[in-house]
Amino acid sequence: MASKNRDMRRPDLIVPYVEPEKDRSDTDALGTVSSSLPMVAIFMRNKTIGWTAVMFSIQAWLVETPEKRAASTTPGIFSVLMSVMALLVSYMPLFLPPPQQSRARFGSGTEAPPAAPPS
Template sequence: MDFRKEKDVRRPDLIVPYQEPARSNEGGEFQSTLSSTLPMAAIFMRNRYVGWAAVAFSVQTWLGESEETKRSNSSPGYFSVGMSIMSLIVTYLPLFLPPGANLQQGSATGAPAPAPIPA
């Protein structure tokens, strides 16, 4: 059976042109909220995984913002990327500056240790 010889059954009067659907801002608003909230959560919880998620979400939001969201947002997209990188630095800071290493048992100017009570 040869398919090339068949008659074309498509009718040009039934063709409907493609119309792009209207965009909704609900997804962008949620993504913007998430990209600004996750860095704070990473700093408060000191969780590295949340910090990496914050970087991923903020870069995705920054690269996906449109002209309309640029006009409506008060802060630019690269600000949230900077905040997420800062939260990542804060979460990794205890690896390089351990919190207990800076504390000393006593100081030279402090009061002397209490003397034992004689029995």
């Protein structure tokens, strides 16, 4: 009965917790994605990729620590601004459509081929 209330842990066997050293080669995947995805959105002019770039860059900016801020070359707000610019570029044809003459000259690529000359 007395052994139920007894503490069986031995103080001489207690090992204090020591946080492991961080590896220097540890890369920031979220930072890499948030800085490269806006460029993909600009080149492809894809609205979905543009919105994804905005969300990733905002997340990367919000989880930025002072250590990451000191180690990175650009602040997180720059990646947010770059992704917003990429989103604006992807919506640009909606507000500033390309001139009609270039479409008529080069075609859209989906029309039928020209008629063959009679023989």
